[in-house]
Amino acid sequence: MFKTWAVPMNWKDWYDALEKPSWTPEPSTIGLIWQILYPIILISFGYVFVQSLRKKIPWKVTIPFAINLVANLLFTPIQFGLRNLPLAAIDILIVWVTIPAMMLVIWKHHRWVAIAQVPYLIWVSLATILQLSITWWNR
Numbered sequence: 001m002f003k004t005w006a007v008p009m010n011w012k013d014w015y016d017a018l019e020k021p022s023w024t025p026e027p028s029t030i031g032l033i034w035q036i037l038y039p040i041i042l043i044s045f046g047y048v049f050v051q052s053l054r055k056k057i058p059w060k061v062t063i064p065f066a067i068n069l070v071a072n073l074l075f076t077p078i079q080f081g082l083r084n085l086p087l088a089a090i091d092i093l094i095v096w097v098t099i100p101a102m103m104l105v106i107w108k109h110h111r112w113v114a115i116a117q118v119p120y121l122i123w124v125s126l127a128t129i130l131q132l133s134i135t136w137w138n139r
Helices: 009-017 027-053 059-082 085-108 111-116 118-137
Strands: none
Touching: 009 059, 009 111, 027 059, 027 118, 059 085, 059 118, 085 111, 085 118
16 A cells, blocks of 8 residues: 555655655756756657648657657646656656657658657656656555
8 A cells, every 4th residue: 555645745745755766866857857858859749740740741650659748748747746656657657668669650750850759768767767666665
């Protein structure tokens, strides 16, 4: 059974109270990394969606991008709104699995989009290990 919190607390106090690995980045570092990644995601995903709408790439190519985008956007509300660590772990696994899928399906159409996902894949790989650790340690 996962921990429940008897006293309501804000998200930061809740997150700070969780058991985490010693190598956990500070929230400000996590925020900075996303400030770098979100423009890359916006440009590359936007390009894919526009190319799909223009019928220059098959619509099926956009499916892993769409799944990734939805899962990515749901992570924060699940983790910090619902404070549901197991569900957040499943969500981040979906984000992680869809990145190589995106890279694979877009490669033959627009290699630069696949290559642009490398920093995203690296960060989400680290974040997935972190989330799985936090989920395990706070069960």
